[in-house]
Structure formats: C-alpha cells, structure tokens
Amino acid sequence: MSEKLDRARAYEEEKRTQTPEGSKCVFHLTPAVGWINDPNGFSRYQGEYHLFYQYHPYSTVWGPMHWGHQKTRDFIKWEHLPCALAPDTGYDGQGCFSGSAVEHEGKHILMYTGVLDRMEDDGRHTLRQTQCIAVGDGINYEKLPENPVITAQALPEGSSKEDFRDPRIWKEGDTFYAVAGSLGVDGSGQIALFSSADAGKWRFESILDANGGRYGKMWECPDFFPLEDSQILIVSPQFMHAEGLEFHNGNNAIYFVGSYDREKKKFLRKEARSVDYGLDFYAPQTVETADGRRVMTGWLQSWDNYLTPEEFPWSGIMSIPRELELRDDRLIQNPVRELERYRQNEVSHKGVTLSEKAGKTELEGVRGRVLDMTVEADVSRSDALTLHLAAGEGFETTLTYEKGKGTLTTDRTYSGLKKDLLCTRSMYVDAKEGKLKLRLLMDKYTLEVFVNDGEQAMSSVIFTPPEAEGIAFSCKGESSLDLVMYEIMV
Template sequence: MSEALEKAREWEKMHCRTAVEKPFFHVCAPTGWINDPNGFSQYKGEYHLFYQYHPYNKHWGPMHWGHSKTDDFIKWLQMPCAMAPDEAFDGQGCFSGSAVEFQGKHVLMYTGVTQKEKDGKIVINQNQCIAFGDGKDYIKYPYNPVITAQQMPQGSSKEDFRDPKIWKDNDKFYTIIGSRGEDGSGQLGLFESEDIVNWKFVTILERCENRYGKMWECPDFFEIGDTAVIIVSPQEMQAEGLEFHNGGGTLALVGNYNKKEHLFQRKKVTAVDYGLDFYAPQTLKSEDGRRIMIGWMQNWDTYLVPENMTWSGIMTIPRQLEIRDGSLYQNPVRELENYYSNEVKIGKVRLEGERSFEGINGRSIDLTVEIYEDGKSEFSIRFASNEYFYSEIIYSPEKEILTFDRTYSGLVKDVISRRSMKVKKREGRIKVRLLLDRYTVEIFVNDGEQAMSSLIYTSLDAEKIMFYGDGSVISILKYDVVL
C-alpha cells in the first residue's frame, strides 16, 4: 500500500462522519468530498460503488476513489479508500471510471491524470488505467496506461479524454470514453480488448457536434431488450424550454445498436433527470437482470453544503430502468419496500384550501399522491416544513407543469432554487411520488416517466407535510422508511 493510500485510510478512520449526520438510505461522503459514482458493479455476489473522493476537506481536490458496498442497494457498508493518486501515470488524480469482474479479480478502469511543464505552460494529459483487486484492496497495473489519447482520431483532445465505461460482451471487453473531437465538442470513443490490458480503437460511437453542450462526461452504454441507451453528462449546456437546463445536465440518447458494425442509431434525446442536483449517473446489470442506475446528487455550479457540515456529496437512490413505448423510465429499486413501516392510506379527498393528515409527516418517507381531478388553481405539497421553512412541489393542471421550489428551505445564499418540467396526464390524472431522506428530495412522476432530484439542507426538525388545493381531488399512500 502506498503512503498516500495509507494516509487516506487513516484519515477516514479518524474523521468519518457520524450516523447522526448522514441520510438513512443514501450513500454519502464518509468524510470530505465525493462526486461522480464510479465502478458501480457486481463482484462475487455483492454490489460495489466507488466514487470520486477528496477525503481531506469538503471541496473538490486531488481525486481518490472512495468505496462502499451493499447486497440490496439500500443498506451500504463503508469500505476503506480504494485508490489514491500515487503513481507517475495518475499523480494528478484518479478520475472517474467503471469496473468489471475478470478471472476472479475485480478490475477497476479509470482515468489517470498527469501534468508537466512545457515551454512555460502546464500540459495536462488524461489516459485510461486499470487496477486489479479483491473487493477491498486494489493493485494498479504496472504498465499503465492501457489506453492513451494518441489512439483516438487525429484532432482529438489529449486533455479531455476521460471516464471509461467498461463492459463484456461474449468474449470481448469494450469501453466507451468521453473525449473532445476536432470541432471542440463531445465525442465517444469505442475501444475493444480480448485480455483487458491490450486495447484497440474501434470507432467514434456518437458525436455531439456542438448540439448538446460541449464535452460529454461520464458516458454509459447499455441495452434494455432491443433498445440501446447512451447516457452522457454534457458540460456547458444551454437551456431549451423545460427539457434541458443551463450548465451540467444529463442526457439519454435512445436508439438501436448494430453490434456487428458498431453503429448506434439515435432516435430520441431526452433529459434523464429534471431536478436541481443530478449528474454523472452510472448503471449496472443486477443479478436478476435489472438495469440499475445511481447518480451524483449535486450540481457543479451550486454549492449548498452548510458551514457546520464536515462532508459534501450524496448519491441518489439506486433506480430500476425500463423502456416503455421507446422512452426511459426510472423508479427506486424495489428493495426499498423491505424497509417500509407505518403505512398510511388516505382515500379520495377534495381539497379546499390547506390540509394536513394524521401520520403523514417526516424526513425519511416514501409518499405517493394521485391527483384525479383538476382544481380551480394550482395544487401543491409543502414538506420539510415548520413555522420558518419549507420546500414545495407545485402542479399547474392548466399548464401541465410540475415545479420543485426550495426557496424557503433555509438557504442563506442566492442559488438556483426552482426548476420545472412538463408532465402529461394519464387517464385524466397524474401520480407524484416523493422520496425523502433527510437532505434528499427525489420526485418520480407517472410511475417513473420523469424524475426530479434535488437537495435541501433544512433543519431536520422540520417534518410537517401540508397539502394545498382549490377543488383538487387526491389520494395518498405514505410509508416511513426505517433501517
């Protein structure tokens, strides 16, 4: 073990946050800072999640790989730091990547960052490296990097070449890697290997062509049935209506894939999540065949973490992905139901003004509200509420727009607090599912047709939930989530 990795592990032992501070069923930083999920994979019957990690303070710094594992996607065990930037090929950072099992080993594939001075300027290079491990300890391949930017087509960036997603198909391994092309915008390079250490360039699988942001980070590629999906996180997006917002977003490119020709045919491009805090998701295939996705629940441009907190960074609930009518649907993994308690059901009731219901409150709950009839004006749910603070979901039946607003959640900085999305009625109604876990707010509309993820750092004693409507007819189903 290197001195840098040993130092990180010792720091974790001394500074790991207490259970009182953390969410109940969401992965969060053990100490310091975390961002992108990495290496989300199955190995020897357990599911592993790594993440970009700076253990020494709650801001981005030299990137390590933090590590957690689970057997049900809900209860997570904190593992020791897996990698530190401690080699000549990754001395400026072990950036994002993925993982796969091979010959009994857990193989991590990641971006190693190096820099040197040339002609008075700092030159940064990003190349792909691997490490072999046993689920706890990992040894970096001595002949790293295994893929270099020089293998990409002429004109491709040497600095922006990162975030490999690896998978196995029949007897070959494949990886897609985010890059910038000659036009300065995002492209995805596809590589293949028979032995996981020797790789050759295959093709450019997809290109941005300056249509959706610039650099495409953290790509993922998978198939659900006959449908192929590429997920990317573009930088420098510009807003388009309510579908795409400014800054760093996440897109799903849905289409078909010809494996023989390595040709992806794009049919649809949509946002993956419409919330204020969602980026860089990664997926795995579960033991029972489900495609499971987890994302980083934060926004690069909006930093909300209170001064008194010693850590920064939370992941979303793992979500089951499905394709329905050519669109990507997502819902919390069904294992969450094993932790339900205190069911409360409210049959159809007409709202006339403000209303609360006995047993419907809390900050660790799964709450579903169905809106059957349009009222005369907007319908809203206020939650994480007390006499001073609240966050709010607002539904406009006339405009068919759903909005999340955390303006009054206790923020003391002028940050983005409100975001909206267009929703569709299904058989004259909409269904809104609200999943709360202390600081996290995840909204799923119409059985997963759309999702909206955001953070709130409201005082944890704010637990009230209020419903507002002028003629709206609703029903409610609520569970506490207890671990």
C-alpha cells in the same frame, strides 16, 4: 500500498468515527467524510454490488480525486470500505478521475482516468488524461505496471489530449470493451469505442457517436448498455444551453434510445431526453443485477450550486438506485424494489378533499423527513396543487402542479439556504385524464419525485433542519387525493 493511499485510509477511518450519529442520510449513500461526486465502478462482484465514487477525503470541496468505496447486497444498506485508489503515480498524480468496473475470473477490474497536470522546468504546462487499470479483490487494488493502457494517441487525429476521460468497461464473450468521452477535431464531444482481449492491451475501434455541437460540448461519463430490445447511451454534457424545460443551462444528464450496429460499431440514436429534471442530478451510471435488472444511480448535486452547509463534515449524496425500463422509447425510472422491505408504519388517507377556501390541509400521521409517499390526485377541477414539504419554523420546500402550464415545479427558496442559489426547476408532466400520480422519497436532505409510475424523475437536495417535518397540501380551485405513506427504517 502507497503512502498516499495509506494516509487516505487512515484519515477516513479516524474521521468517520467522529461523525455524529444520525447526521447523514438513512437509505442513500453518503461518504464517511469529505467530498464525493460522480458514481464510479458500479458493478457486481462476488455476489455483492460495489459502488466507488470520486472522492476527496480531506475537505468538503473538490480536490485531488481519489476513489472512495462502499458495497451493498440490496442497494439500501451500504457498508463503508477503505479508499480504493489514490493519486500516487506519475500518470495519475493529479487525480484518479471517473471510471467503471467489471468482474473477471475472480478479480475486480477497475478502469479509470489518470490525470497528469504539471508545470515543466521550461515553463510549459502539461495536461494529459489517460485510461488506466487497477485489479483487486474487492478491498485492495493494484495498478497495472503497463499503465496508462490507452492514451489520446489512439484517438482520431485532431482529438483532444487534455479532455479524454471516464471509461465505461464491459465484457461480451471473450472480449472487453470500453467507451470513453473526448473532444473531437470540431471541439465537441465524441464517444470512442475500444476493445481488448485481456483488459491490458487495447485498440481503437470507432467513434461510436459524436455530438456535432448539438448537445453541449464535452460528453462526460458515458454509459452504454442494452435495455429490452434497444441500446441506451447516457452521457453528461457540459456547457449546454437551456432548451424549453427539457434541458437546463450547464451540466446535464441526457440519454438516447437507439440501436447498435456491431459490425460498423456505430450507435444509431433517436432524440435526446433528460434523465432527471430536478435541480441536482449528474453523471449517472448503471449496473446489471444478478436477476437481470438494469439499475442506475447518479450524483445528487449540481456543479454550479454548492449547497452543503459549512458545518457538515461530508458533502455529496448518491440518488436512490433506480430500476430502468423502456416505455414508448422513454426511460422509466422507479426506486429499486428492495426499498419496500424497509417500509414501516403505513399511513393511508383516501378521498381527501382540498379547496382553495380551506387553505393548507394537514393529514393525521403525515409528516417526516425519511419516507416513501405516493399521492394520487384528481386535478381536473384545480388550477394548481401544491405539496408543502419539510415545513416548520419558516421553512418549506414546495412541489406545485399548474394545470394551465402543464408543469410540475420544485421550489426550495425557503428550504433554509443562506446564499442566492438556484432554487426552482420545472418540467412538463401529463395529468392523464385529470389524474396525477406522484411518488416522493425523502431522506433528510433529499427529495426525489417519480411521476406517473416512473415516466419522469425530478431530484433535488434540501438542507433544511431535520426537525422541520411538516407536510401539508393546498390547491387553487378544488382537488381530491388518495395518499399512502411509509417511514423508511434501515
């Protein structure tokens, strides 16, 4: 084990014991200490699910990337494990960037991007991103002496040597495959496909798909997997321009439904859609469960809106793991069913009448910041319906449906922010025959909304003081709703 990895492990162990009890999320993965971003290595290994992540233990802002590590049996209760990778070799000395993992013959194989970024003696700047392998037992991992196992020399001529990252490894039969993002000769994103018999020696197979300048620039964090009778490609484009309410400016997470031509090794895709329409969601990655479900998690933070309060010893939250299905060529996302085991203290209200004249309506027993709440509303006679969440002492975050626009909007303007950051985002929703169904998960600092049984997801973080637990409802016109709420206790 290297000195850098030893230091990181000792530091996180010391600091995590100093984190105040109850200061982090209850059922969402958060770090022991420091900064986290992209989920990495989401995989099944020896009957448990492991999740690694981009990690800088020494501060709550991005720094030289390590791989943090946790595991779970049910996607809800997470167990902290020691830091898995540190930037400690010549080829990854400036960062162990994003990647993935697969189980093989009792070993856990991690595939990641090593970053070399240095000034040479003659004044030249050298920047290279290469793909590397580490093999371990679920706790300790050894980097292959053959690393890096893939360099940009394997890519088509004219491809970038500086932007080549985020490998996604899987195994079919006796063959390993991996896709990775890079920039092509036209300066826009492409997804390269590689194969290997042993995960050590790799060969280039094809450009699986290419951006063509259509969706942003670099395509980060690709994930490529079968779902029902289709093939799914998820990518996280950089530098996108907003398009209506489907895509926003900057870093997005988008998906394509399509088919995979295995002979030509090409992905044939249909139109692109957003994975999540909220203010904070990026770099999702999936795993196949033992019972055949496809489960996804993403990073609940925006690169361009850093909200973490200064006094926090940690920064970064992973989304609730979500089960994926397909319906009419759309990804359907719902929280993993295991969450239902942790529901307690059910509160139910039926036939609640709301009116503009009555103003805000509070319901007995409906309050809290760690909850799972489903609201089914009749909005046929209202111009707008608003849910007031995390409310109290001048604080609130609102979720508003406007019938005339057909939109659902998250607004965290009054969530307690002290900086002029982006606070609102909207998406088009379908109020089916005047009915709207919303499932809300809140976990102290998170708000995840699933519309109409998972047709759309909208995720945002809010750093409102935890004692602001009020929940109320208001409308323009008249509305009625049924509600059921549970506390989540882990």
